[in-house]
Amino acid sequence: MPEVIINGPEGRLEGRYQHNPVKDAPIALVLHPHPQHGGTMNNKVVYQLFQAFSRQGFSVLRFNFRGVGRSQGTYDRGEGELSDAASALDWLQATNPNASACWIAGFSFGAWIGMQLLMRRPEIAGFISISPPANLFDFSFLAPCPSSGLVIHGGKDELAPEPSVKKLVDKLQHQRDIVIDYRVIPDANHFYAEHLDEMIGMVEDYVRKAVATPAEAAAQ
Template sequence: MPDVIIPGPAGRLEGRYSPSEDPTAPVALILHAHPLGGGHMENPLVEMMYDSFRKRNFATLRFNFRGVGRSQGSYDQGLGELSDAATVLDWVQGYNATARYCWVAGHSFGAWVGMQLLMRRPEIAGFVSVAPPTNMYDFTFLAPCPASGIIVHGGADKIVPADDVERVMSKVRVQKGIEIKRDIIPDANHLFTEHLPELERRMNTYLDERIPLVEKERSERQITGKR
């Protein structure tokens, strides 16, 4: 799990990277919560998501957005942070040029950035969004959503009420064959303070179900392409 320093748009970006022994292994990028709200890559929730993909032999990377930890620069209203995420994805793909596909996972602000990134990067085949801040940011850019994924929210979230997430995400259009699963953990707050094991269980259940389908869909496309 080596520390890495990545040249970013506003200076160096601090990260943690776990390479895979498989040169064709997929890539996973993990994004933390709001930089001005105490979000950082060492948060237990972020580490849990990182470990979930690492244990599945993904080439996995988490990093601090600009202005957090040893990352240079300062908060940039989400625009710079999206550029940070795109730059870091480029970096990890540079070391994994034969990766089969990518996943992105994020918490709160990081979920918003991650879902913007998947709209711009067709190689992203799946996503995990935990407590997306639908009452703080516009999600109409998901028009339509190009990849399947899961949204997990806390039923006792006082920062982003679960009803608001449901209202916004129920209106999101998706491409043909794409499904966004929505899952609520009762009594969990925005940080899943007392419910991290349950969040991990539900996330892992989804990944165990979804990743084999992604692999199957990829194989079928390759076969069709050969024809």
């Protein structure tokens, strides 16, 4: 997968990009965990999300937020990181002007940033939110949530207790025409140790069905 350099708000952003040569292939942007707690684009969950979207026929990009790896700038409490994600999405869309759909996926802190980007970019058709830290960050901006999507959480998450995420999902479920597929892996912790394959299987199952044509959906 080729390394790419994106012009971000505070300088270069380091990324990895996998291109699907199909002319109208959908696109997906994958966002990593908290920069101040070891989060990078090479996190196992982020890498596996990246690969899952690639297997489902997407052109997919993951990148390092400002101050991580070879990305320039310094941590900015989420505000700058949201700008980084917007710049990365701009690059992805410019590289794939005929994309049939646009998705966002994020893990932990990346899920929080991804959901904020979802609110600002109406072209995002679907989202994957892995272990959103609803107890640590304010998700009240999701009023209403503009797209349906998948939320996965670990029943034994030690950083973001599952009940806090269930409360968020229940709130989103009450919005008209929005369907939140909420899946809990009972024995998984925040990082899905021993449960990574199961979690990624859920992601691929959801994405496969969401992007299927009517004929493909009928055959599944």
